[in-house]
Amino acid sequence: GESVGLHLPTLSVQEGDNSIINCAYSNSASDYFIWYKQESGKGPQFIIDIRSNMDKRQGQRVTVLLNKTVKHLSLQIAATQPGDSAVYFCAGLGGSYIPTFGRGTSLIVHP
Amino acid sequence: DTAVSQTPKYLVTQMGNDKSIKCEQNLGHDTMYWYKQDSKKFLKIMFSYNNKELIINETVPNRFSPKSPDKAHLNLHINSLELGDSAVYFCASSHDRDNEQFFGPGTRLTVL
Numbered sequence: 001g002e003s004v005g006l007h008l009p010t011l012s013v014q015e016g017d018n019s020i021i022n023c024a025y026s027n028s029a030s031d032y033f034i035w036y037k038q039e040s041g042k043g044p045q046f047i048i049d050i051r052s053n054m055d056k057r058q059g060q061r062v063t064v065l066l067n068k069t070v071k072h073l074s075l076q077i078a079a080t081q082p083g084d085s086a087v088y089f090c091a092g093l094g095g096s097y098i099p100t101f102g103r104g105t106s107l108i109v110h111p
Numbered sequence: 112d113t114a115v116s117q118t119p120k121y122l123v124t125q126m127g128n129d130k131s132i133k134c135e136q137n138l139g140h141d142t143m144y145w146y147k148q149d150s151k152k153f154l155k156i157m158f159s160y161n162n163k164e165l166i167i168n169e170t171v172p173n174r175f176s177p178k179s180p181d182k183a184h185l186n187l188h189i190n191s192l193e194l195g196d197s198a199v200y201f202c203a204s205s206h207d208r209d210n211e212q213f214f215g216p217g218t219r220l221t222v223l
Contacts, residue, residue, distance in 0.1 A: 097167070098167055
């Protein structure tokens with residue numbers, strides 16, 4: 001059977017705390033990065049994106065940080081809510097236009 | 112209104128059978144994709160079409176054949192199904208090749 005979440009990195013937080021989900025990429029040619037949220041039984045849903053000419057981008061309660069020097073991307077969620085519980089994926093896109101998804105992180109928010 | 116839709120949502124079939132999954136998007140996007148998500152949630156691109164033209168084909172067995180009759184549709188046909196084909200298949204679309212993608216609800220394929 002399917003072991004949902006058991007093989008994913010997991011981040012457990014209390015409701016109201018801030019969450020930081022990290023992602024490392026290896027392709028230096030990647031110049032566009034996207035964070036997706038996937039709730040159980042649904043398809044991934046776009047959260048926020050960032051292009052390589054930026055270091056930081058903010059949305060509603062979410063911030064993406066890009067460190068090109070160390071090839072690292074992070075997603076910060078402020079005041080995490082139970083509805084934020086999901087699997088989060090980072091995806092990178094380079095000149096070949098072949099999207100590469102990270103392994104995903106399971107975020108569990110405890111009330 | 113549904114943006115990206117897939118049918119069927121569940122598909123249970125025997126090894127060796129041939130099956131198809133349909134995908135439609137009503138967003139007016141030029142680019143469509145098929146992904147396979149395994150039991151560990153790893154999401155891997157299989158194919159991509161841009162304006163009905165195949166632009167990505169990622170080392171997928173030739174038992175898998177995508178068909179794009181028009182820009183709004185990208186169907187996936189699978190011949191001689193194998194146990195290892197069991198997974199969730201997602202269709203997605205994007206305005207262009209370097210934009211965020213909109214995913215369908217997925218089709219859970221189980222091969223017995």
